[in-house]
Amino acid sequence: MSPRKPYAALLPLLLPFLLGLLAVAPARAADNGSWSVYPVSSAVAARPYFYVSADPGQSVQDKVVVANNTAGPLTFRLYAADAYNTARDGGFAVKSLGERMRGVGAWAVLPKDRVTVPAHRTVTVPFTVKVPEDAEPGDHPGAIVALDERIDRGDGSVALGVQRAVGARVYLTVGGPTLPAxxxxxxxxxxxxxxxxxxxxxxxxxxxxxxxxxxxxxxxxxxxxxxxxxxxxxxxxxxxxxxxxxxxxxxxxxxxxxxxxxxxxxxxxxxxxxxxxxxxxxxxxxxxxxxLVVGVVVAGAAVAGRLLLRRRRRPEGPRRPGARGTARPAPTHSHAKAGQTAGD
Structure with missing residues (x-):
């Protein structure tokens, strides 16, 4: 077995977790210390995220900046992704590369899928969001993600490898009726x-x-x-x-x-x-x-009930002759005289 296989097998499980770190990124740029991803600043001020409004069938163009904060060049895989809420705490996270996309991840088009950024430099990449004619109205959040495809093996003490990614959030609103519910x-x-x-x-x-x-x-x-x-x-x-x-x-x-x-x-x-x-x-x-108290009370009541029932069902013993309250049979007497028969 290749030594890279244990790392590769864990990537689908770990990548969504790492992409979830977008939720704690600084307000003006998604940053992990080594590189950052953020929108091109407007003429007025820096933008914390992409805020895009478009009607069905409309296309919108924008630019994303990838900054390398390390002392050596870095190569990134660029892709657009849909956003979702994490099950753990409801944080903002984005889908990993290869998952099915339905919104921004399917509609944003990048001119290239990889970019190399020199040390301590930035690269600006244009992209286009093409909203389909049949797009549902409302919000379609997502992100433009820069993924470092290298596997970080840590200190090598465990067979664990991860890939790191940083993304700039995209809040896309498609025109039409809205329904907060x-x-x-x-x-x-x-x-x-x-x-x-x-x-x-x-x-x-x-x-x-x-x-x-x-x-x-x-x-x-x-x-x-x-x-x-x-x-x-x-x-x-x-x-x-x-x-x-x-x-x-x-x-x-x-x-x-x-x-x-x-x-x-x-x-x-x-x-x-x-x-x-x-x-x-x-x-x-x-x-x-x-x-417990209810059980003790119920058990005690049940025992008392059974004892009372037994007492009521117990048969009475025979009474002594002549005892008070018993009826004695009346004596019988014969009044027939000698030489006479009954009925004369």
Whole structure:
């Protein structure tokens, strides 16, 4: 077996993770310390990302800069890619080379797919975004990516190899009707409490899915409210660990931990998600019961019930003759005289 095969086998798994680092890039350039990718500055100011608006059937031209920050020349594979939200935290990430593209990744045309950048120099590459006639209106986020195809083997202590990539985000908006729509789906609650009330903390983990069902990018906010029996408010909270941008069609699975959840109550939990021009809610409930105590009480009641039932079914013993309350038979007497027969 070639020594490169173990590295190559891991590349499809690791490359999307590395491309996800685009989410933490500086505001003015996607940068990993060795090279950066960013739009050509306009006459007014530097652009943090590409913001492109086009109607179906229209083409838009722009330029991307690839900067080499190292002491030696670097060669990159250039390609356009569609963006998506990562399942882990909803961060902005782009598809890896070879995946199926439907938006920017399919519509952006680069004059060449490889570029060599001298040490401490930059290279500017023009590109064209050709929007199809049948393109759906709304947002189509993506990126122009510079991929270093060399395999970084690290320190060689493990059979692991990675490729690094940096991309400049492209926010493409296709003209036409827009529909902001947000859904809260699959709300689940996992509740844990001590066996004996008061002897430990009670926690609940609330998991849910945010789904952008519209065609525009949203900045969601989620409010959590929990009510107990008789409408008592148990918790109100604005959730923080949310994606800064939820892209069209994307789903993100999120969780929220509730420390100090009730130990004896019926709790109704409502999640309300809002974004610009859209609002949606979903609910779920759980019963907080000290099951050990309930089990002991039920078992005790069952035992007491069986003992009482046995006592009622026990047969009574025979009573002594002449005992109080028993009826004695009346004595019989014969009044027939001697020499007479009964009936004379």
């Amino acid at each position: 947000l859904a809260v789906e699959n709300v689940r609650i996992s509740h844990h409490q001590p066996l004996i009330p008061g002897l430990g903390d009670s926690t609940a983990t609330i998991s849910y899915t945010l789904h952008n069902t519209g065609n525009v990018t949203l900045r969601p906010r989620v409010a959590l409210k929990a009510e107990g029996l008789f409408g008592r408010t148990l918790l109100t909270r604005d959730l923080r660990d949310l994606p800064s941008q939820l892209l069209p069609g994307q789903r993100v699975r999120l969780t929220e931990r509730w420390t100090g959840a009730p130990q004896l109550d019926w709790a109704d939990v409502r999640l309300t998600a809002t974004a610009k021009n859209t609002k949606e809610s979903a609910t779920a409930s759980f019963v907080a019961v000290p099951w």
